[in-house]
Amino acid sequence: MKNLACGCPGSNVRTIEKPATENTATGKVASELRQWPTQLHLVPPSAPWLQNAHLLIAADCAPFAYGDFHRDFIKGKVLVNACPKLDDTSPYLDKLTAILKHNDIQSLTVTIMEVPCCRGLAMLAKQALEASGKDIPFEVAILGVDGERRS
Known part of the structure; x- marks a missing residue:
């Protein structure tokens, strides 16, 4: 594992290997x-799991x-999450932009x-995609506070 400057072990980059998953009779997902x-x-934009990834950027909520x-x-997919309201964005x-430029994001x-x-998170992602010069499939899924998908 790579040690980061902050020294927090929870910040170490890790790949999580898992077998294919299915919902079992216990109901546990x-x-x-x-x-x-x-x-x-x-x-880090150089994280190995970003190469050839289908990237998901999720709002924290x-x-x-x-x-x-x-x-x-x-x-x-590979997940990164952020909050456009509470984070220093x-x-x-x-x-x-660096993640998109330096990895073959699918x-x-x-x-x-x-x-x-x-909405700021979607705008940031779109701006980064444009700045990267890449032409990859881009989708924004809007979720309702009631737990339903809006788009």
Whole structure:
């Protein structure tokens, strides 16, 4: 594991190897998370799991509001998460642009909540994609505070 300047072991970059998952008779749903860390501030653009990834950028609240988030969004993707309202987003445009430029990202999906402050995350992702010069599939999924998908 690579040690980061902050010295926090929770910030170490990790790939999480898992066998294929299915819902079992117990009803327990397995996590689809494939890497660590997920917080955008902590993800280095050179993380090995970004290469050839289908990238998911999730607003921090989205997985809590949408019950099937792992199955419908994380499965088969690499997740980074952020909050456009509470985070210092000033480095996000450069970081996302670097991630897109330096990795062969296959697709970009952004999950945001229907609340107005969340739209900033989708705008940042779109600006980063444009700045990267890449032409990859781009989707924004809007989730309702009631747990329903709006788009």
